[in-house]
Amino acid sequence: MKAEGRNIDSAGDSLEFLLTMHFISEEPEFTELFDGRLDFTEASIASLDVIISNDGREAPPHLEDKVELFGYYFGETVCRRLRWHWTWDRSGQLFIEAPSVCARVDPFAQVALRYQNGGASSLEVFFRALGDLSRSTTLVPAS
Numbered sequence: 001m002k003a004e005g006r007n008i009d010s011a012g013d014s015l016e017f018l019l020t021m022h023f024i025s026e027e028p029e030f031t032e033l034f035d036g037r038l039d040f041t042e043a044s045i046a047s048l049d050v051i052i053s054n055d056g057r058e059a060p061p062h063l064e065d066k067v068e069l070f071g072y073y074f075g076e077t078v079c080r081r082l083r084w085h086w087t088w089d090r091s092g093q094l095f096i097e098a099p100s101v102c103a104r105v106d107p108f109a110q111v112a113l114r115y116q117n118g119g120a121s122s123l124e125v126f127f128r129a130l131g132d133l134s135r136s137t138t139l140v141p142a143s
Contacts, residue, residue, distance in 0.1 A: 040077050045127045048074065052114050052123075063115065071108030074123055078107065082134045098134055105130065 037047045048070060060066065075096045078084050084098045084105075097104040113121040 038073060040073075040080050042077075042081055042127065042131075045074070045077060046124045049114070049119075049122055049124050052111070053119065055115070060115075067108055067112050067115065071111045074111055074127075075105075075107030078105070078127065078130060082131055084130075084134070098130075101133055103130070103133060 037051070038044050052066075052070065055066070075086065075094075078096050079086060082098065084096045084103075086094060087097050087104075088094055093106070094108075095104050095106055110121070110123060110126060114123050
């Protein structure tokens with residue numbers, strides 16, 4: 001990881017540790033999530049949607065913790081599969097971005113929207129849209 005306002009070159013190892021250890025010792029319900037369902041593949045984003053759907057639209061227990069945990073997971077999966085990267089802005093907010101297409105996303109806000117709006121804010125659909133954006137847009141350098 002690098003200082004504020006810079007890219008994080010390789011967050012995977014530390015995020016993977018966070019994802020596997022965060023709350024697991026205190027919350028047994030999290031242990032099942034890492035039993036092959038969440039493996040940083042594109043298909044696992046659909047599993048994440050199901051996990052969030054099963055929590056219901058009412059505020060589930062530990063909502064802020066789940067938004068943080070699943071936000072890291074969603075962001076890291078986008079980074080691994082679509083070649084985006086983690087970055088901080090000047091205020092210290094963590095984002096994922098694809099500089100080649102001038103796109104920046106707050107994965108924590110996306111997960112919060114998924115809890116708030118249900119299937120209307122599907123992470124799987126959003127992930128596919130990010131993939132389409134990453135594959136189809138090329139910036140032409142200014143001459």
